[in-house]
Amino acid sequence: MSNAKKRLLPLVLLAILAAACSQGNGTTNAEDAAMREAKSCYEALYLKGEPEVFLDGHANASAMPQEYREQLTEALRHHLRSVGSDRQGVTAVKVLNAEMDSSLQVMQVFLSLTYGNDTQEKIVVPMVRTAPEGKWMLK
Numbered sequence: 001m002s003n004a005k006k007r008l009l010p011l012v013l014l015a016i017l018a019a020a021c022s023q024g025n026g027t028t029n030a031e032d033a034a035m036r037e038a039k040s041c042y043e044a045l046y047l048k049g050e051p052e053v054f055l056d057g058h059a060n061a062s063a064m065p066q067e068y069r070e071q072l073t074e075a076l077r078h079h080l081r082s083v084g085s086d087r088q089g090v091t092a093v094k095v096l097n098a099e100m101d102s103s104l105q106v107m108q109v110f111l112s113l114t115y116g117n118d119t120q121e122k123i124v125v126p127m128v129r130t131a132p133e134g135k136w137m138l139k
Contacts, residue, residue, distance in 0.1 A: 031098040034136040038109040046090035051076035059137040088116025
């Protein structure tokens with residue numbers, strides 16, 4: 001092998017390695033979109049204290065009767081106060097994984113909630129794709 005080829009070989013291998021590493025984390029676009037939306041909704045609720053935004057993230061939000069929506073909003077506010085006093089609030093929302101349940105047409109998003117008292121809780125968030133726009137929303 002010539003000297004030029006010997007010097008070129010490590011560069012080619014480095015380029016291949018860089019391309020392989022930049023392929024992403026092994027998730028699909030659908031999984032990424034569902035994970036982003038689930039995280040966004042739970043951050044709105046726990047980190048920003050916005051139960052209305054959390055409710056808007058549900059697939060059936062527009063069909064909720066106003067009185068029912070107000071009751072849910074108040075229940076979420078109560079829950080936030082309870083989490084604040086019992087566990088010193090939520091300090092972080094982290095996405096762990098997502099898996100498509102093709103039989104139910106539901107994306108299961110796995111989140112980790114970190115509380116102010118340094119405890120963690122792992123939760124499963126079912127997400128559904130809405131028609132016609134195809135946006136992922138809380139089930």
